[in-house]
Amino acid sequence: MAKIPLPTCSTYDMLVVGASNAGLSAALVLGRARRRVLVLDGGPPRNAPAFHTHSFFTRDGAAPRQVLGIGREQLRPYPVEVCALEAQQAALTPAGVALTLTGGTVVTAAALVLATGVSDELPAVPGLAALWGRGVYHCPYCHGWENRYGRVVVYGRGEAGYQQAVLLHHWCSRLSLCTDGPAGLTPAQRTHLAALGVTILEAPVAALDGSLKCLRAIEFDDGHREPVDAVFLRPAQRQRSSLAAQLGCAFTADGVYVQVNETGLTSVPGVYAVGDMTGPFQQAILAAASGTRAAAALNNELIFRDSVAV
Known part of the structure; x- marks a missing residue:
């Protein structure tokens, strides 16, 4: 399904902001529920740099672009515009929600599904950003299998670095924890990591050496090079869009994620949030599932709200 340059009308049943796994999944359910839906594409998905999508049932190993292409194509029979x-x-309006788009176009609907995602705030290590999703990863469930025999480094320190190193040791036998300076580990944590065979590298990092398709080594300030096939880290995150804040949606205690109930409903009636923007458990298939669940809950809510008791 090709993107249209402008919406064909100003009023829809539902608006979906975000056209990755969560947003397209929500749009599919809503379209099949005979809802007229507008999906607004906010740009490339978070996993766009990755070569493959993993742990996605029936699509394991497919390129992210391929998965989304299939998703768009399968919207074609339904009253959905992208x-x-x-x-x-x-x-917020008396009738629901109004969105102002690039160029000033305004569209309205009775309800809104936010699938705007998060942005990763990567460490300022030269070479790291260029290898994100292509040698530098965040999720062992997405990339641990491919690196099970490789030389793997966890980049982090303190409790977060320790926890991820313990997690990764299940996948990788040749594992190091690179703390880029003082490790911030307790004696008990050091002892545990040593028992797991995890080497601790505390020298400050100078850069990552690699091309867009291959990570080769970590270079340290002292001149030492550590050959490596993959780096895993847990980057800080922030909301990719300010729309949830503009609408007054509540956020989690850490201020990072939009707070939702089990169906994806935010603290604002008629506004749902799905996918990575709602919490740290982030996989493509989980995002798609959250979009499906929220869309069904939203559609049910409006059916009963708008029905007249006989």
Whole structure:
């Protein structure tokens, strides 16, 4: 399904912001529920740099672009439009929600599904950002299998670094924890990591050496090079869009994620949030599942709200 340059009308049954796994999944359910839906594409998905999508039932190993292409194509029979414009402002109205798009176009609907995702705040290590998703990863469930025989490094320190090193040791037998300076580990944590065969590297990091398709080594300030096939880290994250904040949605205690109930409903009636923007358990198939669940809950809510008792 090709993107349209402009919405074909100003009022829809539902608006979906975000056209990756969560947003397209929500749009599919809503379209099949005979809802007129506008999907606004906010740009490339978070996993766009990756070569493959993993742990996605029936699509394990497919390129992210291929998965989304199939998703768009399968929207074709239904009353769903995918628009290339970005939603820049959001406001509540007596009838639901209004979004102002790039160029000033305003569209309205009774309800809104936010699938705007998060942005990863990567460490400022030269070479690291260029290898994100292509040698530098965050999820062992997505990339642990491919690196089970490789030389793997966890980049982190303190409790977070320790926890991820313990997790990764299940996949990788040749594992090191690179703390890029003082490790911040307790004696008990050091003893545990040593028992697991995890080497601790505390020298400051100078750069990652590699190409866009191959990570080769970590270079340290002292001149030492550590050959490595993959680096795993847990980057800080922030919301990719301000729309949830504009609408007054509540956030989790850490201020990072949009707070939702079990169906994806935010603290604002008629506004749902799905996918990575709602919590740290982030996989493509989980995002798709959250979109399906929220869309069904939203559709049910509106059916009963709008029905007239006989």
